[in-house]
Amino acid sequence: MQSYLTSGFLLLSLVLQIGNRCDAAAFAPGDDLVETLQGVEMVHSDLSTQKNMMGSLSVIIVRALGLNGDGLMKTNAVARMWYSSIYHETNEIKSDNPTWNAVYNLGVVETHLPLKVEVWDKDVGKDDLLISCTQYLTQGTHTFTCSGNGQVEVKYSLICEPGLTGSQCEVGK
Numbered sequence: 001m002q003s004y005l006t007s008g009f010l011l012l013s014l015v016l017q018i019g020n021r022c023d024a025a026a027f028a029p030g031d032d033l034v035e036t037l038q039g040v041e042m043v044h045s046d047l048s049t050q051k052n053m054m055g056s057l058s059v060i061i062v063r064a065l066g067l068n069g070d071g072l073m074k075t076n077a078v079a080r081m082w083y084s085s086i087y088h089e090t091n092e093i094k095s096d097n098p099t100w101n102a103v104y105n106l107g108v109v110e111t112h113l114p115l116k117v118e119v120w121d122k123d124v125g126k127d128d129l130l131i132s133c134t135q136y137l138t139q140g141t142h143t144f145t146c147s148g149n150g151q152v153e154v155k156y157s158l159i160c161e162p163g164l165t166g167s168q169c170e171v172g173k
Contacts, residue, residue: 055139055169057083057106059115060155061090062143063099067130067150069121075130076122079152084113092122096150111137111158111169119152138167 061079069075077098079090083106090100119131133146141157160169 052164052171053111053169054108054161054164055111056157056159056161057109057111057137058157059083059088059104059106061100061102061104061117062153062155063097063101064119064131064150064152065097067096067098067119067121069096069128069130069149070123077130078120078122080118080120081154082116083109108161111139111160115154115156117146117152117154119148119150139165139169 059081061081064077064079067075067077069077074094075096075098076092076094077096078092079100079102081088081104086106086109088102088104090102093100114134114136116132116134118129118133121128121130129148130150131146131148131152133148133152135144135146135154137156137158139158139160141155143153143155145151145153158169160166164170
């Protein structure tokens with residue numbers, strides 16, 4: 001009889017730890033405790049994975065150099081960036097060497113996704129894509145450049161959420 005009480009206490013404490021991710025009403029006397037505990041462990045593992053690879057991200061689109069949008073006239077330069085569903089666009093600067101220093105604080109993001117940056121020459125009819133690149137990010141503060149029809153310089157800072165470490169903010173060891 002004591003083993004049923006111990007098993008019941010263990011099961012109840014696991015259900016309470018998991019919270020509403022487990023349906024306590026689904027457990028009945030006679031259920032196989034091993035199968036139940038394996039199911040609870042799978043839910044717990046899913047919760048841990050959801051908290052993994054998270055960090056605060058700030059991006060600065062610094063400048064572009066040597067753009068050649070229209071050939072004869074200065075480029076109507078604009079930079080665009082995407083991180084997952086987050087999108088930002090700089091202001092337009094009429095220059096082949098624009099400096100934006102546009103700062104975007106994206107907040108807490110999933111760190112395994114790529115950052116996409118493009119530079120465009122805005123025209124009355126159709127905009128011209130000059131530079132496009134995708135960069136996977138790592139923890140810390142870094143600068144990278146992308147080339148195409150000119151170059152663009154981008155800085156970013158990725159800070160792992162508490163308890164996460166490693167280049168992409170994995171679960172702490």
